[in-house]
Amino acid sequence: MPAARRHFTRDDPATRQTALISAALDLMAEDGPQAATVRAISGAAGLSQGMIRHHFRTKEELMNAAYKAHMDAQIAAAENSAIPVTDPARTRLQRLISASLTPPVCDPRAISLWAGFIHMIRRDPAMRATHEAGYLRFRDRLQGLIAALLREAGRDPDEAEARRLAIACNAVLDGLWLEGGALPDAFQSGELAEIALGAIGAILEMPVVSEEAKP
Amino acid sequence: MPAARRHFTRDDPATRQTALISAALDLMAEDGPQAATVRAISGAAGLSQGMIRHHFRTKEELMNAAYKAHMDAQIAAAENSAIPVTDPARTRLQRLISASLTPPVCDPRAISLWAGFIHMIRRDPAMRATHEAGYLRFRDRLQGLIAALLREAGRDPDEAEARRLAIACNAVLDGLWLEGGALPDAFQSGELAEIALGAIGAILEMPVVSEEAKP
DNA sequence: TACATTATTATACGTTCGTATAATTCTTGA
DNA sequence: TCAAGAATTATACGAACGTATAATAATGTA
Numbered sequence: 001m002p003a004a005r006r007h008f009t010r011d012d013p014a015t016r017q018t019a020l021i022s023a024a025l026d027l028m029a030e031d032g033p034q035a036a037t038v039r040a041i042s043g044a045a046g047l048s049q050g051m052i053r054h055h056f057r058t059k060e061e062l063m064n065a066a067y068k069a070h071m072d073a074q075i076a077a078a079e080n081s082a083i084p085v086t087d088p089a090r091t092r093l094q095r096l097i098s099a100s101l102t103p104p105v106c107d108p109r110a111i112s113l114w115a116g117f118i119h120m121i122r123r124d125p126a127m128r129a130t131h132e133a134g135y136l137r138f139r140d141r142l143q144g145l146i147a148a149l150l151r152e153a154g155r156d157p158d159e160a161e162a163r164r165l166a167i168a169c170n171a172v173l174d175g176l177w178l179e180g181g182a183l184p185d186a187f188q189s190g191e192l193a194e195i196a197l198g199a200i201g202a203i204l205e206m207p208v209v210s211e212e213a214k215p
Numbered sequence: 216m217p218a219a220r221r222h223f224t225r226d227d228p229a230t231r232q233t234a235l236i237s238a239a240l241d242l243m244a245e246d247g248p249q250a251a252t253v254r255a256i257s258g259a260a261g262l263s264q265g266m267i268r269h270h271f272r273t274k275e276e277l278m279n280a281a282y283k284a285h286m287d288a289q290i291a292a293a294e295n296s297a298i299p300v301t302d303p304a305r306t307r308l309q310r311l312i313s314a315s316l317t318p319p320v321c322d323p324r325a326i327s328l329w330a331g332f333i334h335m336i337r338r339d340p341a342m343r344a345t346h347e348a349g350y351l352r353f354r355d356r357l358q359g360l361i362a363a364l365l366r367e368a369g370r371d372p373d374e375a376e377a378r379r380l381a382i383a384c385n386a387v388l389d390g391l392w393l394e395g396g397a398l399p400d401a402f403q404s405g406e407l408a409e410i411a412l413g414a415i416g417a418i419l420e421m422p423v424v425s426e427e428a429k430p
Numbered sequence: 431t432a433c434a435t436t437a438t439t440a441t442a443c444g445t446t447c448g449t450a451t452a453a454t455t456c457t458t459g460a
Numbered sequence: 461t462c463a464a465g466a467a468t469t470a471t472a473c474g475a476a477c478g479t480a481t482a483a484t485a486a487t488g489t490a
Contacts, residue, residue: 007455008469009456010455010457013467031338032248033249039446049448050468051467053449054468058448059449115331116334118326118327119247119248119327123246168410171410172387172410175389175393178389178390178393195386199414202414202417222485222486225436225438228437252476254476265438265480266437266438266439267478268479
């Protein structure tokens with residue numbers, strides 16, 4: 001006798017796409033890119049494997065969308081911490097640093113995804129564009145805050161100087177992000193942000209943190 | 216008529232293994248783990264595909280050996296810069312930092328390999344052991360130099376304090392390493408080391424660099 | 431020089447991958 | 461209520477993967 005066919009209900013294309021993207025990211029974060037097969041992804045999303053090709057032209061396109069979704073979420077989580085424009089630049093910079101070095105931005109999952117995507121980024125032009133746009137967007141935000149902070153302190157950095165400082169500070173953040181995500185148990189809560197504030201203060205040659213007691 | 220069989224000459228098992236390891240690392244660095252198939256690896260090594268199973272019990276075992284070889288080379292390149300034990304700790308620390316942030320340690324190839332291996336490291340106990348041993352070996356070396364530097368300056372850090380400082384400094388190095396390898400064109404020669412010296416000086420609350428002019 | 435040994439090549443096998451196509455079931459509008 | 465159409469499932473297909481086995485040729489030794 002013919003096997004009973006699964007029941008199903010229809011849903012928004014957007015909902016289906018989101019479900020597939022989310023499942024792809026979960027699998028990729030947990031066990032790497034080779035675990036994110038079309039069968040595993042659609043299975044984790046509770047769908048049959050044909051859905052990937054129905055909602056995306058190819059698996060590669062799904063992966064591009066997944067990377068973009070992940071990147072947008074990461075940047076939004078970091079940037080949203082710095083938005084009350086009325087606050088002083090130092091406060092906003094502090095919060096941006098802190099948000100960049102605590103979950104969900106700084107997290108084993110984020111590291112795992114970064115590592116899994118990086119080879120695709122290198123090969124696929126569309127993914128590289130997404131990657132560079134996100135990277136530059138964050139760095140520009142950082143550069144703006146640094147320039148504002150220096151101006152608040154009476155200094156007047158030119159564009160090139162601000163850019164140089166932003167690159168250096170961003171490098172420190174990336175490094176600590178990597179470390180914190182790779183070895184989450186090696187640091188106490190807030191320790192990474194504290195290290196970053198010290199290092200960035202040294203780069204900027206001025207204290208970033210208001211008046212926290214030193215040990 | 217039967218196809219002509221390839222001619223070959225015999226060679227040391229060790230030589231064959233090295234060739235396979237080297238080919239595996241090249242492919243992995245260039246195009247990621249999924250490019251390092253048994254056919255591609257043996258082909259790149261100029262051998263037939265049976266050689267992998269003849270010289271290693273399984274492909275996974277080859278990958279473990281490849282990771283170990285890569286890690287040993289990386290650590291040796293960094294550590295060898297700090298060996299004249301007669302030099303002052305500050306000089307050796309400077310050189311260790313510099314070596315860690317210039318090729319071949321800090322390099323797109325190294326980043327690519329790190330990203331490619333990280334999921335295997337997480338899953339495979341043998342690889343995780345290799346990974347942690349290498350990480351701790353480097354950090355211990357760093358901690359020793361930091362403690363020596365502080366003692367030279369008249370401070371006397373206890374074990375816990377030295378460990379805390381080493382973790383923080385290592386995080387800065389890792390971060391800059393990542394940044395420099397991911398975006399090699401974003402930094403001028405020596406710029407990363409300069410940033411690291413400033414940041415580590417801030418963490419240690421003492422200058423690490425002798426008397427280099429500031430801009 | 432002949433022979434045993436084994437490193438090496440060549441081929442085969444079963445599995446899984448991404449993709450393509452066929453078959454079904456849910457939904458909607460007249 | 462019922463047929464058209466689209467979303468979804470099910471299945472098929474060729475390629476490539478890791479592994480296993482068979483065939484061959486290079487080498488050391490008597």
